[in-house]
Amino acid sequence: MRPFDPRLLRRSRAARGFLAAGGALALLQAGATVGFAWALATLVTGVIAGQVPGGAGAMTAVLLATAGIRALAGWLWEWLGSAGAMRVKSGLRADLLLALERSGPSSRPGGTARAATLLGPGLDALDEYFGRYLPQLVLTAVATPVLVAAAWAADWVSGLILLIVLPLIPVFMALIGMATEVVQRKQWSRLQALARGFLEVVGGLSTLMVFGRAERQAGRIRRVTDEYRSSTMKVLRVTFLSGFTLELAGSLSVALVAVSIGLRLVAGDMTFAPGLFVLILAPEVFLPIRNVGAAFHAATAGLEASRDALDQLDRADAADAPVADPEAVASAASTRGGLRARGLVVRRDGRPVVGPVDLDGARGEVVALVGPSGSGKSSVLAAMLGFADASGELALDGRALGAQRRGSIAWSAQTARLFEGTVAENVRLGAPDADPTLLERALAVGGVDVPADLALGPSGAGLSGGQAQRVAVARAVHRALATDAPLLLLDEPTSALDADLERTMARELVEFARSGRIVVVATHRGALASAADRVVAIQEAAHV
Incomplete structure (x- = not known):
């Protein structure tokens, strides 16, 4: 030694x-x-x-x-x-x-x-x-x-x-x-x-x-x-x-x-x-x-x-070392202003579990990832966030997407993670000093139907599953507004909602995307997929 x-x-x-x-x-x-x-x-x-x-x-x-x-x-x-x-x-x-x-x-x-x-x-x-x-x-x-x-x-x-x-x-x-x-x-x-x-x-x-x-x-x-x-x-x-x-x-x-x-x-x-x-x-x-x-x-x-x-x-420095690839540079240059994935394969423990996936998303569009439960929709979102190992091309505005650019992404997981405090405190989590008007906008997009000053117990006790889910979506929207994040990722945002509430949230998300953002939702619900501008079918990777 x-x-x-x-x-x-x-x-x-x-x-x-x-x-x-x-x-x-x-x-x-x-x-x-x-x-x-x-x-x-x-x-x-x-x-x-x-x-x-x-x-x-x-x-x-x-x-x-x-x-x-x-x-x-x-x-x-x-x-x-x-x-x-x-x-x-x-x-x-x-x-x-x-x-x-x-x-x-x-x-x-x-x-x-x-x-x-x-x-x-x-x-x-x-x-x-x-x-x-x-x-x-x-x-x-x-x-x-x-x-x-x-x-x-x-x-x-x-x-x-x-x-x-x-x-x-x-x-x-x-x-x-x-x-x-x-x-x-x-x-x-x-x-x-x-x-x-x-x-x-x-x-x-x-x-x-x-x-x-x-x-x-x-x-x-x-x-x-x-x-x-x-x-x-x-x-x-x-x-x-x-x-x-x-x-x-x-x-x-x-x-x-x-x-x-x-x-x-x-x-x-x-x-x-x-x-x-x-x-x-x-x-x-x-x-x-x-x-x-x-x-x-x-x-x-x-x-x-x-x-x-x-x-x-x-090891991390070696993995991050830039590799000159003219085709990749040209491809990235051609995709400025949007989300692009080509041949995206998500791996777990070195084994491919999803893909290959090709998708595009322009600013102002809603992209729906559809597929049966377990097909890997959440894994694709995790790859965009840098939480999952992936290969292939994945870029936002011409730059590689992943952990290094997590600040450009707002997201809500499949399970709502709420904390003890008011609904407003949960929505403003991570950006408590943002403009108060952003809170109202986020609550509207998420369809939150409870008072913002309602006090919640530990783990969000006091809300139903659907209400908690809408608060989590509002939190992701608030983050996108407060940080000007161009990409919003939502994992099954309407799984606990009835058909009417799902259609209402779909309309709000489409209107939110039209403000100049890309909204990617993983869903198996028909109304949300029907409202999307693009629908991408996700399939589990074939194992040889």
């Missing part, structure tokens, strides 16, 4: 800022450490020699000042690590959400559970990475050479010993890191399996209870939890063992320097002042690299999660 992924610098401005500020802070801390060791050695040697130097006050001031700077640097490292972690997590989460949205559900490795685990506890583990591990890594890269150079200047023999023994600790860290990587990956996989199992059980809980299988699933969750606990204990065992190994290596290295200085002091080959200075400085030379090893294990979850996130972002 790499101690630092360079892709993080390319992706995150906050990470670049953290390293730049951390480098300057590491130089300040190294200078303060050298000044502290020098001031302390000067004072102690003066007291032992029975000579209180005339500049004792100045040395004491230097000692206190450098000690204060070191304490301040420690506090600044904590603040910098916390702020850096928050900014990097925020940026990565936003980029990752956009990438997952663009890629669609079918291209997410591990499914929704893995994505939720990565976006939640996975990226949260970056707190330890930026708060503990990365500061010590920066200190090791910046401060350690400065401290070794200062020790060499005072006593070249001690400096040579430090140069010889110092690389031994990274060797131990590399060996331990390889062992840690194996157990950490297993722990990360167990956590993803636990999240996936929990979401599956929650999603199908009602079905499991109906068939009396809930208790069996509880046992499954218990088994996965035990496996995760076992893998966590393995990580802790490796952590304790590596901590002991690194402490032992660091202590022996400092002891070598101390023994060398002691023997030469006894032999009279060196004076006491430089020897004391190097003795004070030697533990500080090894401290950052020892802390790197100690913090490495706490940061491995963040390293694993960030690598997973960066891999997904790289």
Whole structure:
């Protein structure tokens, strides 16, 4: 496992800022450490020699000042690590959400559970990475050479010993890191399996209870939890063992320097002042690299999660890379001002489920997608929204249609999703500050026959199925009006309405489309299809 992924610098401005500020802070801390060791050695040697130097006050001031700077640097490292972690997590989460949205559900490795685990506890583990591990890594890269150079200047023999023994600790860290990587990956996989199992059980809980299988699933969750606990204990065992190994290596290295200085002091080959200075400085030379090893294990979850996130972002970038296709460019140019689909095939888990579909829709028209239940009408709408994996040509106003252009679309799903609050609040959801006249227009198009200030309970309690459906349609119309979206998608908007209400809504939707928008409705009702300007029959994809 790499101690630092360079892709993080390319992706995150906050990470670049953290390293730049951390480098300057590491130089300040190294200078303060050298000044502290020098001031302390000067004072102690003066007291032992029975000579209180005339500049004792100045040395004491230097000692206190450098000690204060070191304490301040420690506090600044904590603040910098916390702020850096928050900014990097925020940026990565936003980029990752956009990438997952663009890629669609079918291209997410591990499914929704893995994505939720990565976006939640996975990226949260970056707190330890930026708060503990990365500061010590920066200190090791910046401060350690400065401290070794200062020790060499005072006593070249001690400096040579430090140069010889110092690389031994990274060797131990590399060996331990390889062992840690194996157990950490297993722990990360167990956590993803636990999240996936929990979401599956929650999603199908009602079905499991109906068939009396809930208790069996509880046992499954218990088994996965035990496996995760076992893998966590393995990580802790490796952590304790590596901590002991690194402490032992660091202590022996400092002891070598101390023994060398002691023997030469006894032999009279060196004076006491430089020897004391190097003795004070030697533990500080090894401290950052020892802390790197100690913090490495706490940061491995963040390293694993960030690598997973960066891999997904790289895959999304590769998928979004433009491909020059003269025919596609010419085709798109010829369809400016409308909706066009050619050879559209919707896939689920890589398998075609709908298509191929060809359709056109000009501004001012209503396009009806018709077909029996299960034929794939909703899947075609999901492809237009970027929620389903699809191939073929799909463009609006000459530009590819999908997740990237979801802001150009207003839609209402087959099932009305309402929330606790007034009818007006439900309709204005997403655009609460829009012109109040748009609310009246949306309620009229949707045929809402209840007061706008009527208070609804949780999940829209207080309305019938048909009333809830009309409120959902009004919400989609309000969004189209408020955002000037050129495309309105409605999935079975009249399935819960009687014939008269359906004809009324059909007329309203036709009039709404004539204002310069494209309205696409998925329906199996005759009145709505008869009012449409174009009717497209949807068929399930043929399987070979």
